[in-house]
Amino acid sequence: MRGLGYRRNSTARALKTRRTGLIGVVSPGDSTFGPSRMTLAIEEAAREAGYATALSVVRDPDPTSVDEALEFFLDRGIDGIVVIAPVVAMAEAARQISRTVPVVVLASAAEQTPDMQVLGIDQVAGARMAVRHLRQGGRERIAHVCGPEEYHDAQGRIIGWREELRDAGLPLLPLARAGGWSAADGHAAARRVLARKGGDQGGGEAPDAIFAANDHLALGVVQAVREAGLSVPEDVAVVGFDVVDGADFFSPPLTTVRQPFEEAGAAALGALFGAGAGGPDGATVPRVRRGASSGSSRGPSLIQPRLVVRASG
């Protein structure tokens, strides 16, 4: 009889079992690149585990908006929540949630507490890979165009850049902070870097390499370098971050760092229901196991990115 047209009513089932089989993903509305890929990965892993995925987009990542998204999910009796939190304010807002439902936060740097797991991609390690590659290519004055302050990833990349320079005994050049993540922002910041020809605190000469905090910034950096009458990579090497679509055909093709977003998304779902808890129908969800590779024991579990070498540096 189930063969012809019968379909179990999942609402009644949810009422009785007190599990909706729904998980919520809170995602920032801007910068659709990383977050959207993670969302897709979470959804696929969730479906695999028998869960459906609900989405809630947060336009401005302030605590109230995140709170609203969380409340929205709680009202709908969601079984678990993944918060994609590229900015500090989102991660902090997630911390406020009631302990009634498991929460995992995807962020490269946020303090983990017993009832809020954090995991992300190791930005420090990624930045070090980029800078190490530059330095092994013989560059010695490596500047950094970093992203906006409120982003975990921007901060992590600064730290990695600093650490690698320090360990290599290379001079620490002054930092150029971009106002956003776009090519125009990278262009403006790179002009500032190139303008300070010498004499100031960072050291005497112009940089021979620039590490940009993402590929779009790098695009603007390349442009600025050329406008200064210099060539890439001969005079100034440039490396980016993210492996944006088309980066292999930028001029020149961009050396950059690949972030395993898919892996991070899948790991987030594994972490949500990992502690032996089963799926909505009782099936067991495989728990993610992945060693924390840097940072304190209370920091997030980190996934390693990978360097992609092309012509720009």
Add this chain to the structure above:
Amino acid sequence: MRGLGYRRNSTARALKTRRTGLIGVVSPGDSTFGPSRMTLAIEEAAREAGYATALSVVRDPDPTSVDEALEFFLDRGIDGIVVIAPVVAMAEAARQISRTVPVVVLASAAEQTPDMQVLGIDQVAGARMAVRHLRQGGRERIAHVCGPEEYHDAQGRIIGWREELRDAGLPLLPLARAGGWSAADGHAAARRVLARKGGDQGGGEAPDAIFAANDHLALGVVQAVREAGLSVPEDVAVVGFDVVDGADFFSPPLTTVRQPFEEAGAAALGALFGAGAGGPDGATVPRVRRGASSGSSRGPSLIQPRLVVRASG
């Protein structure tokens, strides 16, 4: 009393009212650009209307996968479904769904039936804008690097290119079909275009402009043009489609066509519950009204894109 800690159980409510207040979005898993932006827009519009949005990603856009996604939603008692269908197979699979739930398909070309609304962005018009701009800039031999055949958008852009050339009395050059949407695909196709120096059916000379079916393809096209010893835009103008992030800092900055994805997403939601039906709590959802601008009366309602002129053509 509701003030302190009470929260209405939406599951019980759904059981009684037979409405879950959930809508489903079926989205392709590849090419995350357009679809992901539309998904975000749908979610925001849905939340505005009191609905939550569930997501189901389809990795390979074949009919069985789409069917699975649709079944998945039906099992969960969803109130309506939006299918983002860039490829023909997805739109067709959506047609098979039972009439128990309203469905709207986001596709630039698919036949509309009484129980399946279709709406999308006018690819033909967008392509005509691009080609018209080229021709008004004095170009007369305008080639087209088109996208993979199974994509509605690729087909629409071919039609627009053809129509505009025909109406202007310009020669119709042979088409170069790219194998995908990436820069590498565009590069390969453009090399073929530039290799046929003359003598074949298309006419005697090499093109003085290339309309690429999207910005990534255009990136590869620019590269191929340069490898042929020609310059952009002096020898060969290039225009793209999509206004990808960073396109303003490509070298040269890319002339391209902006698709109002957000508007399309919001319109899809409006169309879902437009016919006087209210939101999950009875509130009325504003219906989208937008004139169909081309095609037969059974074709989709179309939203107009906009040309963005920069240095490449």
Add this chain to the structure above:
DNA sequence: GGAGAACGCCCTGTCGTGCTT
């Protein structure tokens, strides 16, 4: 193995109260 209770909400029907004519 088959009957029945319970999940929490919505909706209907009944009854009681207070006000009007």
Add this chain to the structure above:
DNA sequence: AAAGCACGACAGGGCGTTCTC
């Protein structure tokens, strides 16, 4: 003053499943 009317409080059944007895 008695009867009618309007409205609010309250109890009960049922949505379709799961789980117990």
